[in-house]
Amino acid sequence: MKPGLPVSDTLYGAMMERNPRFDGILYVGIVSTGIVCYPSCRSRLPRRHNIRVFTSMRAALEAGFRPCKRCRPDSPAGQPPDAELVRKAETFIRDNFSAPMTLDSMARALNVSPYHLQRVFKRATLQSPAQRLREIRLMKARELLAEGRATVGEVAARAGFHSPSYFAARFQEAFGMTPSAFREKED
Ligand SMILES: [Zn+2]
16 A cells, blocks of 8 residues: 545535645545546546545655646746736636636646646735636626617627526626616616
8 A cells, every 4th residue: 555545425416516725735546557646637536545645745755656637736936926826817818708718728728737827816816716706707707788789688689698697787786787777777
């Protein structure tokens, strides 16, 4: 048996969901492949009994695991400088806001871990990437509503909101009126 701790229900649950909340805190060594990953790694979920948990990357390496090439748990040095990452993330969000987007998909596109993206972006902008995405979508929606040509449903879709009712609620929250009320005011 290799060193490291067995996986807890909570951690295994996060791994199943590809949830990044333990990334950078816990490292999962996979005995069958000899690879160590961030818990949110997109690679195929390992069988539970094959997982050994480490609290540092160094401990995993000392136990003989090799870092995963996909989630790259070993390479803060290989990651772009923070300012560059923030700029790239902002550009990516602006270019793609109308498409479905999650923290995971942004991180994949930017070739960093979701944990790293969330932390660096928030430290620099005081907003999470998801908050920034929503803000850009709302600004775009307001612009489209002011132009006055598309229906509220079309505006929601073009701004990247998959549900008109969710869009209406977020719009009201941000601007203090419903999209329809805003449109009437602009007319
Ligand atoms: Zn991995």
